[in-house]
Amino acid sequence: MNKSKYIHFFGDQTAEGGVEKKHLLGGKGANLIEMTRLGISVPPGFVITTEVCDLFFKNNKKLPKKIKQEIEHNLEKLENASRAKFGGVKNPLLVAARSGAMVSMPGMMDSILNIGMNESIIDVISKTTSNLYFAWDTYRRFIQMYSDVVKKIPPNNFEEALLKIAKPLNKHTEIKNIINLVSEYKKIYKKYTKTDFPSCAREQLWDAIDAVFCSWNNDRAVEYRKRKNINGLIGTAVIVQAMVFGNLGDNSGTGVYFTRDPLNGVKEPYGEYLINAQGEDVVAGIIDPEPIHSLKKVNREIYSQLINYGKILEKHFKDMQDIEFTFQKGKLYILQTRSGRRTESAAKKITADMVEEGIIN
Numbered sequence: 001m002n003k004s005k006y007i008h009f010f011g012d013q014t015a016e017g018g019v020e021k022k023h024l025l026g027g028k029g030a031n032l033i034e035m036t037r038l039g040i041s042v043p044p045g046f047v048i049t050t051e052v053c054d055l056f057f058k059n060n061k062k063l064p065k066k067i068k069q070e071i072e073h074n075l076e077k078l079e080n081a082s083r084a085k086f087g088g089v090k091n092p093l094l095v096a097a098r099s100g101a102m103v104s105m106p107g108m109m110d111s112i113l114n115i116g117m118n119e120s121i122i123d124v125i126s127k128t129t130s131n132l133y134f135a136w137d138t139y140r141r142f143i144q145m146y147s148d149v150v151k152k153i154p155p156n157n158f159e160e161a162l163l164k165i166a167k168p169l170n171k172h173t174e175i176k177n178i179i180n181l182v183s184e185y186k187k188i189y190k191k192y193t194k195t196d197f198p199s200c201a202r203e204q205l206w207d208a209i210d211a212v213f214c215s216w217n218n219d220r221a222v223e224y225r226k227r228k229n230i231n232g233l234i235g236t237a238v239i240v241q242a243m244v245f246g247n248l249g250d251n252s253g254t255g256v257y258f259t260r261d262p263l264n265g266v267k268e269p270y271g272e273y274l275i276n277a278q279g280e281d282v283v284a285g286i287i288d289p290e291p292i293h294s295l296k297k298v299n300r301e302i303y304s305q306l307i308n309y310g311k312i313l314e315k316h317f318k319d320m321q322d323i324e325f326t327f328q329k330g331k332l333y334i335l336q337t338r339s340g341r342r343t344e345s346a347a348k349k350i351t352a353d354m355v356e357e358g359i360i361n
Contacts, residue, residue, distance in 0.1 A: 006051060007071060007073075007074045008025060008046060008049065009044075009074050011036070011078070013036065013037050015033045017030065017047070018030055018034045019031070022102055024051060025047045025100075025237055026047070026100030026237035027104055028100030028338075033047070035313070038313075040309055040312065040334050041332055041333050041334060042333060042334055043243070043335070044078055044081040044082060044242050045078060045095070046239075047238070048067075048209065048240065050102065050234050050236060050237050052213075052235075053216060053236050057213075061210065063210070074240075075205075078093070084242075086201055087201035091128075094115060094242075095115045095205070096113045096239075096240070097205070097208040097209055097211075098111040098238070099215060099237070099238065101233060101235070103228075105224055108215075108218075108220045108221040108224045109218070110211060110212055110215035112149050112208040113142065113243065114138050114145070115146075115205050118139070119139065131248060136179060137178055137247075139182055143189065146207075146208070147189050149212075151192060153192045158185060161184045162181065165184060166178060166180070166181045185197075212238045213235065213238060244335075245278065246277055246279070246328065247278050248329055250275055250276055251329055252275070252276055252328050252330075253274055253277060253295075253302075253326070254325065254326045255274060255324075256272060256273075256323070256324055257271040257273075257325060259313070259320050259323070260342075260346075263343055263346060264349065265349030265350045265353070268293075269307060269310070271323075273290055274287055275290075278326075279335075302330070305332050306323075306325060309323070309332075314354075317339065320339065320350050321339065322337070324336040
């Protein structure tokens with residue numbers, strides 16, 4: 001049994017938990033553990049359960065000391081699995097903190113990426129990736145997301161600075177403009193908080209975990225549960241996971257892949273991807289994505305592995321899957337899988353086809 005009652009680590013096929021503990025791990029966390037157990041390439045991490053969210057609110061929005069100790073223990077396991085050090089300057093580990101309730105609530109709660117980033121490790125990251133733009137842009141993204149989610153600083157402040165200093169923002173943007181933008185972002189942060197932007201990785205992480213838990217009760221999430229008649233849940237889980245990057249050059253990318261066409265149910269890949277980008281770029285509409293079938297020409301190996309993972313996940317979950325993926329320097333990672341939404345006509349065809357294929361009876 002897992003020695004840690006409130007934390008479930010996933011890093012290899014010995015990971016404990018899964019769909020049978022979906023009420024504790026949330027849908028996203030449960031499926032990450034399921035995929036890890038199946039041997040699918042998933043960045044390592046750990047799930048802080050929904051019970052902790054309940055305790056968090058009962059404890060005046062503070063994590064109990066015992067649970068913080070358990071998080072520290074699992075953070076050490078994550079460092080070992082990643083062969084990197086959180087808060088370290090030689091081989092720094094950056095993590096994401098994502099929300100994940102038992103029932104899918106897309107876009108209603110908050111996530112924070114690139115936690116652990118600060119100016120002291122920019123040189124290290126730029127040298128290990130041979131990409132100075134990437135290092136500074138990662139820091140820029142983190143400041144903006146942390147300021148929004150943790151400190152509730154109005155996002156338009158950062159958008160205006162971006163338009164003024166570094167628009168359009170892409171890999172051809174001059175480094176001096178990105179550095180100036182980071183400086184301006186820090187000034188905005190200090191204007192609203194009266195403090196300097198935190199450089200301590202531990203402080204960043206604790207603030208991020210608290211903020212994700214708090215997002216369970218933000219106006220969007222509360223209204224969504226009310227409209228969808230979602231009752232009886234005690235909170236969201238928080239997934240702390242090693243970062244992988246799709247914006248490290250032309251052999252990196254990110255995308256979404258449906259194992260079948262959600263519009264008509266035909267058994268063929270459906271979705272889109274971006275080369276040299278992060279998932280938030282797709283949502284923001286910064287770059288026009290490419291159809292998933294064209295990935296076969298761009299990177300046949302990644303495409304073939306993605307299709308194979310889709311077959312494994314369909315067979316395991318006995319349903320058409322909606323998969324989020326990133327590939328970093330030619331290595332594919334699956335970040336999330338869930339049952340894909342579909343039209344009524346597609347649902348009928350998918351059901352009939354899966355019966356014929358022996359996936360369901």
